[in-house]
Amino acid sequence: MAAPSHDLIADAPVAIHHRPAHAPATPAAPTLLPGLALSAALAACAFGLRLVPGLGLFSPMILAIVAGMALHNVIGTPARAKPGVAFSMSRVLRLAIILLGLQLTAAQIVEVGARGLVVIALSLTGTFLFTVWMGRLLGVDRKLAELIAAGTSICGASAVIATNTVTRAHDEDVAYAVACVTVFGSIAMFIYPLLPALLHLDAHAFGLWSGASIHEIAQVVAAAFQQGQQAGEFGTIAKLARVMLLAPVVLTLGLLATRRARHGGETRSNAQPPLPWFVFGFIALVGLNSVISIPAEMKTVIVTATTFLLSMALAAMGLETDFAKLKAKGLRPLALGLLAFLFIAGFSLALVKLTT
Numbered sequence: 001m002a003a004p005s006h007d008l009i010a011d012a013p014v015a016i017h018h019r020p021a022h023a024p025a026t027p028a029a030p031t032l033l034p035g036l037a038l039s040a041a042l043a044a045c046a047f048g049l050r051l052v053p054g055l056g057l058f059s060p061m062i063l064a065i066v067a068g069m070a071l072h073n074v075i076g077t078p079a080r081a082k083p084g085v086a087f088s089m090s091r092v093l094r095l096a097i098i099l100l101g102l103q104l105t106a107a108q109i110v111e112v113g114a115r116g117l118v119v120i121a122l123s124l125t126g127t128f129l130f131t132v133w134m135g136r137l138l139g140v141d142r143k144l145a146e147l148i149a150a151g152t153s154i155c156g157a158s159a160v161i162a163t164n165t166v167t168r169a170h171d172e173d174v175a176y177a178v179a180c181v182t183v184f185g186s187i188a189m190f191i192y193p194l195l196p197a198l199l200h201l202d203a204h205a206f207g208l209w210s211g212a213s214i215h216e217i218a219q220v221v222a223a224a225f226q227q228g229q230q231a232g233e234f235g236t237i238a239k240l241a242r243v244m245l246l247a248p249v250v251l252t253l254g255l256l257a258t259r260r261a262r263h264g265g266e267t268r269s270n271a272q273p274p275l276p277w278f279v280f281g282f283i284a285l286v287g288l289n290s291v292i293s294i295p296a297e298m299k300t301v302i303v304t305a306t307t308f309l310l311s312m313a314l315a316a317m318g319l320e321t322d323f324a325k326l327k328a329k330g331l332r333p334l335a336l337g338l339l340a341f342l343f344i345a346g347f348s349l350a351l352v353k354l355t356t
Contacts, residue, residue, distance in 0.1 A: 031080075031083070031084070032083050032084040032087050033084060034078065034080045034084055035080075035081040035082060035083055035084015035086070035316070036084040036088060036092075036312075037084070038077075038078070038081045038084065038085065038315075039084065039088040039312040039313075039316045039319070040308075040312055042064055042068050042071070042311075042312075042315035042318070042319075043060065043064050043308050043309075043311035043312040044308075045063075045064075045067055046061070046063035046064035046067055046311050046315070047060050047308070047311070049063045049067075050063065057186070057218075057222060058182070058186070059157070059216055059218040059307070060307055060308070061157045061307070061310050061314045062157060062178070062216075062314075064311035064312070064314045064315040064318065065157070065175060065178055065314040065315060065317055065318040065321075067315060067318065068314070068315040068318020068319040069175060069321045069323065070318075071319065072318060072319045072320070072321060072322070073321075073322065073323045077319045077320070081319070085320065086316075088312050088313055088315070088316035089313055089317055089320070090165075092309050092312050092313050092316075093161055093162075093165070093309075093313035094278040095278075095309060096306050096309035096313060097158070097162050097246075097278055097279075097281075097282055097310075098281035099285065099305065099306040099309070100158070100243065100246075100285075100306055101281070101282040101283065101286040101288075101289065102285050102286075102288070102289050102294065102302050102306070103240065103243075103289075103302075103303060103306070104240050104241075104243065104244055104286045104289065105286070105289050106286070106290040107290065108237050108241065109240075109241045109244060111237055112208075112241045115355040115356070116208055116212075116238060116241070116355075117241060118351075118355065119208060119212050119348060119351040119352055119355055120211070120212045120238060120241055120242050121245065122347075122351055123213060123344055123347055123348040123351060124153045124242060124249075126343070126344075126347050127149065127153035127344040127347065128150065128153040128249070129149075130339075130340070130343050131148055131149035131152060131153070131336065131339075131340040131343070132145050132146060132149050134336060134339055134340070135148070135149070138332045138336055139332060140332050140336050141169075143167045143168070143169035143170075143173055144169060144329070144333055145333075145336060146163060146167050146169075146253065147160050147163055147167060147169055147176075147177035148160075148180050148181070148336055148337050148340060149340065150162075150163035150253075151163075151177050151178065151180065151215060152180075152181055152184070152215060152340040152341060152344055153249075153344060154242060154245060154246050154249060155215070155216065155217060155243045155246060156178075156181045156182070156185055156215040156217075156219070157178045157181060157182070157310075157314060158243075158246070158310060159246055159249075160177045160178050160181065161174060161178075161314065161317065162246055162250055163249070163250060165250070165278075166253045166254035166257050167253060167257065168257075170325070171317055171320040171321050172321055172329065173329075174317050174321075175317060175321040176333050177333075177337075178314070178317075180333065180334060180336075180337030180340075181215045181216070181337065184215065184338060184340075184341035185214055185215030185216050185219045185341075186219065187341070188213070188214045188215065188219065188341065188345065189214065189222050189223045190223075192209075192210055192214065192223040192224075193223055196227055199349065201352070202356075203228055203230040203231040203234070204230065204231070204234055204356065205352050205353075205356045206224065206227050206231045206235070207227075207230065207231040207232065207233070207234030207235035207236075207238060208234060208238050208352050209348055209349055209352045210223050210231070210235040210239075211224065211234070211235040211236065211237065211238025211240075211241070211242060212238055212239075212242060212344075212348040212351075212352070213345050213348040213349070214239070215341075217236070217239050217240070217243070220236060220238075220239040221235070223235070244286065246282070247279045247282055247283050250279050251279055
Protein backbone atom coordinates (compact mmCIF):
# COMPACT_ATOMS: atom_id res chain seq x y z
CA MET A 1 0.00 0.00 0.00
CA ALA A 2 1.31 3.44 -0.88
CA ALA A 3 2.40 5.67 1.93
CA PRO A 4 -0.06 8.45 2.79
CA SER A 5 0.56 11.72 1.04
CA HIS A 6 2.52 14.32 2.99
CA ASP A 7 0.11 16.89 1.59
CA LEU A 8 -2.81 15.10 3.21
CA ILE A 9 -1.00 14.88 6.53
CA ALA A 10 -0.09 18.54 6.38
CA ASP A 11 -3.65 19.54 5.49
CA ALA A 12 -5.34 17.44 8.20
CA PRO A 13 -4.53 19.62 11.20
CA VAL A 14 -5.93 22.65 9.40
CA ALA A 15 -9.31 20.97 9.07
CA ILE A 16 -9.23 19.62 12.62
CA HIS A 17 -8.16 22.78 14.44
CA HIS A 18 -10.21 25.26 12.45
CA ARG A 19 -13.36 26.20 14.34
CA PRO A 20 -15.82 29.04 14.00
CA ALA A 21 -15.23 32.18 16.05
CA HIS A 22 -18.38 31.52 18.09
CA ALA A 23 -17.21 28.06 19.27
CA PRO A 24 -16.64 27.75 23.05
CA ALA A 25 -13.06 28.03 24.29
CA THR A 26 -11.26 24.98 25.65
CA PRO A 27 -11.86 24.69 29.42
CA ALA A 28 -8.95 26.01 31.46
CA ALA A 29 -6.88 23.68 33.60
CA PRO A 30 -8.27 23.29 37.14
CA THR A 31 -7.17 26.18 39.33
CA LEU A 32 -5.49 25.71 42.68
CA LEU A 33 -7.11 28.80 44.20
CA PRO A 34 -10.35 27.30 45.64
CA GLY A 35 -8.54 24.47 47.43
CA LEU A 36 -5.76 26.73 48.70
CA ALA A 37 -8.33 29.25 49.92
CA LEU A 38 -10.34 26.55 51.69
CA SER A 39 -7.24 25.07 53.36
CA ALA A 40 -6.08 28.54 54.41
CA ALA A 41 -9.53 29.42 55.77
CA LEU A 42 -9.56 26.27 57.90
CA ALA A 43 -6.04 27.03 59.15
CA ALA A 44 -7.15 30.56 60.08
CA CYS A 45 -10.19 29.08 61.82
CA ALA A 46 -7.86 26.80 63.81
CA PHE A 47 -5.83 29.79 64.98
CA GLY A 48 -9.06 31.49 66.04
CA LEU A 49 -10.30 28.44 67.90
CA ARG A 50 -7.24 28.56 70.15
CA LEU A 51 -8.72 31.67 71.72
CA VAL A 52 -11.59 29.57 73.05
CA PRO A 53 -10.95 28.59 76.70
CA GLY A 54 -9.55 25.06 76.86
CA LEU A 55 -8.68 24.83 73.16
CA GLY A 56 -5.52 26.88 73.60
CA LEU A 57 -3.86 23.70 74.87
CA PHE A 58 -3.98 22.24 71.36
CA SER A 59 -1.78 23.33 68.48
CA PRO A 60 -3.43 24.93 65.42
CA MET A 61 -2.31 21.90 63.40
CA ILE A 62 -4.47 19.57 65.47
CA LEU A 63 -7.48 21.89 65.35
CA ALA A 64 -7.01 22.33 61.59
CA ILE A 65 -7.17 18.62 60.77
CA VAL A 66 -10.24 18.23 63.01
CA ALA A 67 -11.93 21.15 61.23
CA GLY A 68 -11.06 19.67 57.84
CA MET A 69 -12.43 16.24 58.76
CA ALA A 70 -15.62 17.78 60.15
CA LEU A 71 -16.22 19.79 56.97
CA HIS A 72 -15.49 16.85 54.69
CA ASN A 73 -17.69 14.36 56.55
CA VAL A 74 -20.61 16.69 57.25
CA ILE A 75 -20.78 18.77 54.06
CA GLY A 76 -18.22 17.26 51.70
CA THR A 77 -15.14 18.70 50.01
CA PRO A 78 -16.13 20.62 46.84
CA ALA A 79 -14.83 18.99 43.67
CA ARG A 80 -13.31 22.24 42.42
CA ALA A 81 -11.23 22.46 45.61
CA LYS A 82 -9.53 19.09 45.08
CA PRO A 83 -6.48 20.36 43.08
CA GLY A 84 -5.66 23.05 45.65
CA VAL A 85 -6.19 20.63 48.53
CA ALA A 86 -3.74 18.17 46.94
CA PHE A 87 -1.26 21.05 46.43
CA SER A 88 -1.55 21.97 50.12
CA MET A 89 -0.80 18.39 51.15
CA SER A 90 2.34 18.27 49.02
CA ARG A 91 4.04 21.54 48.07
CA VAL A 92 2.77 23.69 50.96
CA LEU A 93 3.75 20.95 53.40
CA ARG A 94 7.29 20.69 52.02
CA LEU A 95 7.76 24.45 52.21
CA ALA A 96 6.61 24.46 55.84
CA ILE A 97 9.04 21.68 56.80
CA ILE A 98 11.90 23.57 55.16
CA LEU A 99 10.98 26.68 57.15
CA LEU A 100 11.05 24.64 60.37
CA GLY A 101 14.83 24.78 60.00
CA LEU A 102 14.76 28.47 60.98
CA GLN A 103 13.58 27.47 64.47
CA LEU A 104 16.79 25.57 65.20
CA THR A 105 20.45 26.47 65.59
CA ALA A 106 23.57 24.40 66.09
CA ALA A 107 24.15 26.28 69.37
CA GLN A 108 20.83 25.06 70.76
CA ILE A 109 21.74 21.50 69.94
CA VAL A 110 25.14 21.91 71.62
CA GLU A 111 23.41 23.38 74.68
CA VAL A 112 21.60 20.09 75.24
CA GLY A 113 24.99 18.51 75.88
CA ALA A 114 26.41 15.15 74.87
CA ARG A 115 24.46 13.22 77.50
CA GLY A 116 21.23 14.94 76.61
CA LEU A 117 21.72 14.21 72.92
CA VAL A 118 22.41 10.55 73.73
CA VAL A 119 19.17 10.35 75.73
CA ILE A 120 17.20 11.98 72.89
CA ALA A 121 18.77 9.89 70.12
CA LEU A 122 18.38 6.58 71.97
CA SER A 123 14.81 7.41 73.01
CA LEU A 124 13.87 8.27 69.43
CA THR A 125 15.55 5.27 67.85
CA GLY A 126 14.33 2.80 70.46
CA THR A 127 10.74 4.09 70.29
CA PHE A 128 10.63 4.04 66.50
CA LEU A 129 11.94 0.47 66.27
CA PHE A 130 9.73 -0.73 69.14
CA THR A 131 6.60 0.79 67.57
CA VAL A 132 7.22 -0.71 64.14
CA TRP A 133 7.97 -4.11 65.71
CA MET A 134 4.92 -3.97 67.95
CA GLY A 135 2.80 -2.87 65.00
CA ARG A 136 3.82 -6.05 63.21
CA LEU A 137 2.83 -8.15 66.25
CA LEU A 138 -0.54 -6.40 66.52
CA GLY A 139 -1.26 -6.74 62.81
CA VAL A 140 -1.22 -2.97 62.13
CA ASP A 141 -0.40 -1.99 58.55
CA ARG A 142 3.32 -1.20 58.19
CA LYS A 143 2.76 2.29 56.78
CA LEU A 144 0.38 3.27 59.58
CA ALA A 145 2.78 1.82 62.17
CA GLU A 146 5.62 3.92 60.71
CA LEU A 147 3.52 7.08 60.94
CA ILE A 148 2.60 6.40 64.58
CA ALA A 149 6.26 5.61 65.28
CA ALA A 150 7.42 8.88 63.72
CA GLY A 151 4.79 10.99 65.45
CA THR A 152 5.54 9.46 68.85
CA SER A 153 9.32 9.39 68.62
CA ILE A 154 10.03 12.72 66.89
CA CYS A 155 7.58 15.63 66.92
CA GLY A 156 3.93 14.70 66.69
CA ALA A 157 1.77 15.80 63.75
CA SER A 158 4.67 17.51 61.91
CA ALA A 159 6.64 14.26 61.89
CA VAL A 160 3.60 12.26 60.78
CA ILE A 161 2.98 14.37 57.69
CA ALA A 162 6.70 14.72 56.90
CA THR A 163 7.17 10.95 57.14
CA ASN A 164 4.19 10.37 54.88
CA THR A 165 6.02 12.10 52.02
CA VAL A 166 8.06 8.91 51.72
CA THR A 167 5.76 6.37 53.41
CA ARG A 168 2.84 7.44 51.18
CA ALA A 169 0.09 5.94 53.31
CA HIS A 170 -3.63 6.65 52.86
CA ASP A 171 -5.01 9.94 54.20
CA GLU A 172 -7.00 7.98 56.79
CA ASP A 173 -3.73 6.50 58.09
CA VAL A 174 -2.29 9.99 58.47
CA ALA A 175 -5.41 11.19 60.29
CA TYR A 176 -5.35 8.15 62.60
CA ALA A 177 -1.66 8.65 63.40
CA VAL A 178 -2.22 12.35 64.12
CA ALA A 179 -5.14 11.43 66.38
CA CYS A 180 -2.94 8.98 68.29
CA VAL A 181 -0.11 11.41 68.93
CA THR A 182 -2.59 14.14 69.87
CA VAL A 183 -4.44 12.00 72.41
CA PHE A 184 -1.37 10.55 74.12
CA GLY A 185 0.69 13.73 73.88
CA SER A 186 -2.16 15.58 75.58
CA ILE A 187 -2.29 12.95 78.32
CA ALA A 188 1.46 13.38 78.87
CA MET A 189 1.05 17.16 78.99
CA PHE A 190 -1.32 16.83 81.97
CA ILE A 191 0.35 13.90 83.77
CA TYR A 192 4.06 14.82 83.56
CA PRO A 193 3.87 17.94 85.79
CA LEU A 194 2.45 15.77 88.59
CA LEU A 195 5.47 13.45 88.64
CA PRO A 196 8.78 15.33 89.29
CA ALA A 197 8.62 15.05 93.09
CA LEU A 198 7.52 11.42 92.96
CA LEU A 199 10.32 10.53 90.51
CA HIS A 200 12.93 12.77 92.22
CA LEU A 201 13.61 14.83 89.09
CA ASP A 202 15.21 18.26 89.33
CA ALA A 203 14.37 21.03 86.85
CA HIS A 204 17.10 20.01 84.38
CA ALA A 205 16.17 16.31 84.44
CA PHE A 206 12.45 17.03 84.15
CA GLY A 207 13.03 19.37 81.20
CA LEU A 208 15.14 16.75 79.44
CA TRP A 209 12.56 14.01 80.08
CA SER A 210 9.73 16.20 78.79
CA GLY A 211 11.66 17.27 75.68
CA ALA A 212 12.80 13.72 74.93
CA SER A 213 9.40 12.05 75.22
CA ILE A 214 6.34 14.32 74.88
CA HIS A 215 4.97 14.39 71.35
CA GLU A 216 4.28 18.01 70.25
CA ILE A 217 6.43 21.10 70.87
CA ALA A 218 3.41 22.95 72.29
CA GLN A 219 2.74 20.06 74.68
CA VAL A 220 6.36 20.07 75.85
CA VAL A 221 6.21 23.81 76.53
CA ALA A 222 2.91 23.48 78.42
CA ALA A 223 4.24 20.64 80.61
CA ALA A 224 7.83 21.72 81.22
CA PHE A 225 7.16 25.36 82.17
CA GLN A 226 4.85 24.21 84.96
CA GLN A 227 8.05 23.24 86.81
CA GLY A 228 9.63 26.66 86.41
CA GLN A 229 11.59 28.71 83.90
CA GLN A 230 14.71 26.51 83.89
CA ALA A 231 12.72 23.30 83.26
CA GLY A 232 10.66 25.01 80.58
CA GLU A 233 13.59 26.46 78.66
CA PHE A 234 15.64 23.28 78.78
CA GLY A 235 12.63 21.15 77.84
CA THR A 236 12.00 23.36 74.80
CA ILE A 237 15.64 23.20 73.68
CA ALA A 238 15.72 19.41 74.15
CA LYS A 239 12.56 19.13 72.06
CA LEU A 240 14.01 21.27 69.28
CA ALA A 241 17.11 19.08 69.24
CA ARG A 242 14.78 16.10 68.85
CA VAL A 243 13.03 17.84 65.92
CA MET A 244 16.44 18.09 64.22
CA LEU A 245 16.46 14.30 63.97
CA LEU A 246 13.42 14.47 61.70
CA ALA A 247 15.77 14.97 58.75
CA PRO A 248 17.83 11.75 59.06
CA VAL A 249 14.73 9.70 59.91
CA VAL A 250 12.81 10.83 56.81
CA LEU A 251 15.89 10.35 54.61
CA THR A 252 16.41 6.84 56.00
CA LEU A 253 12.77 5.89 55.46
CA GLY A 254 12.96 7.25 51.91
CA LEU A 255 15.98 5.08 51.15
CA LEU A 256 14.30 2.03 52.69
CA ALA A 257 11.16 2.66 50.63
CA THR A 258 13.26 2.86 47.47
CA ARG A 259 15.04 -0.36 48.39
CA ARG A 260 11.72 -2.16 48.98
CA ALA A 261 10.43 -0.90 45.63
CA ARG A 262 13.50 -2.19 43.80
CA HIS A 263 13.01 -5.61 45.37
CA GLY A 264 9.40 -5.74 44.20
CA GLY A 265 7.83 -5.03 47.57
CA GLU A 266 5.66 -2.17 46.24
CA THR A 267 3.05 -1.92 43.51
CA ARG A 268 4.07 -0.50 40.17
CA SER A 269 2.46 2.88 40.93
CA ASN A 270 4.67 3.19 44.00
CA ALA A 271 7.79 1.83 42.34
CA GLN A 272 9.77 5.06 42.67
CA PRO A 273 9.30 6.60 46.13
CA PRO A 274 10.45 10.22 46.06
CA LEU A 275 13.73 11.26 47.61
CA PRO A 276 12.77 13.89 50.22
CA TRP A 277 14.91 16.74 48.83
CA PHE A 278 13.05 19.21 51.03
CA VAL A 279 14.90 17.72 54.02
CA PHE A 280 18.13 19.17 52.65
CA GLY A 281 16.40 22.56 52.56
CA PHE A 282 15.50 22.06 56.23
CA ILE A 283 19.15 21.29 57.08
CA ALA A 284 20.36 24.28 55.02
CA LEU A 285 18.10 26.67 56.94
CA VAL A 286 19.32 25.25 60.26
CA GLY A 287 22.83 26.08 59.08
CA LEU A 288 21.77 29.55 57.93
CA ASN A 289 20.04 30.25 61.25
CA SER A 290 23.23 29.17 63.02
CA VAL A 291 25.51 31.68 61.28
CA ILE A 292 23.25 34.75 60.95
CA SER A 293 21.20 36.50 63.60
CA ILE A 294 17.52 36.80 62.68
CA PRO A 295 15.76 39.65 64.52
CA ALA A 296 13.30 38.47 67.16
CA GLU A 297 10.36 40.20 65.44
CA MET A 298 11.12 38.51 62.13
CA LYS A 299 11.60 35.15 63.85
CA THR A 300 8.16 35.47 65.44
CA VAL A 301 6.64 36.09 62.00
CA ILE A 302 8.51 33.09 60.54
CA VAL A 303 7.36 30.78 63.35
CA THR A 304 3.75 31.89 62.92
CA ALA A 305 3.91 31.53 59.13
CA THR A 306 5.44 28.06 59.41
CA THR A 307 2.74 26.93 61.84
CA PHE A 308 0.08 28.37 59.53
CA LEU A 309 1.45 26.48 56.51
CA LEU A 310 1.62 23.24 58.51
CA SER A 311 -1.97 23.86 59.62
CA MET A 312 -2.99 24.36 55.97
CA ALA A 313 -1.42 21.00 55.09
CA LEU A 314 -3.22 19.23 57.93
CA ALA A 315 -6.51 20.96 57.11
CA ALA A 316 -6.13 19.63 53.57
CA MET A 317 -5.43 16.17 54.98
CA GLY A 318 -8.65 16.42 56.95
CA LEU A 319 -10.53 17.38 53.79
CA GLU A 320 -9.50 14.04 52.29
CA THR A 321 -10.28 11.89 55.35
CA ASP A 322 -13.38 9.70 55.64
CA PHE A 323 -14.67 8.87 59.12
CA ALA A 324 -16.04 5.57 57.82
CA LYS A 325 -12.60 4.47 56.61
CA LEU A 326 -11.05 5.70 59.86
CA LYS A 327 -13.50 3.63 61.91
CA ALA A 328 -12.80 0.57 59.77
CA LYS A 329 -9.20 0.50 60.99
CA GLY A 330 -10.39 -0.52 64.45
CA LEU A 331 -8.68 -0.11 67.81
CA ARG A 332 -5.38 -1.88 67.13
CA PRO A 333 -3.60 1.25 65.88
CA LEU A 334 -4.86 3.12 68.95
CA ALA A 335 -3.44 0.37 71.16
CA LEU A 336 -0.17 0.71 69.26
CA GLY A 337 -0.15 4.46 69.94
CA LEU A 338 -0.69 3.79 73.66
CA LEU A 339 2.13 1.25 73.82
CA ALA A 340 4.45 3.59 71.93
CA PHE A 341 3.63 6.41 74.37
CA LEU A 342 4.27 4.18 77.41
CA PHE A 343 7.53 2.95 75.90
CA ILE A 344 8.99 6.39 75.14
CA ALA A 345 7.93 7.70 78.57
CA GLY A 346 9.49 4.77 80.44
CA PHE A 347 12.57 4.30 78.27
CA SER A 348 13.52 7.98 78.19
CA LEU A 349 12.96 8.29 81.96
CA ALA A 350 15.33 5.37 82.57
CA LEU A 351 17.96 7.02 80.34
CA VAL A 352 17.56 10.37 82.10
CA LYS A 353 18.03 8.65 85.48
CA LEU A 354 21.13 6.87 84.24
CA THR A 355 22.79 9.94 82.77
CA THR A 356 21.98 12.71 85.26
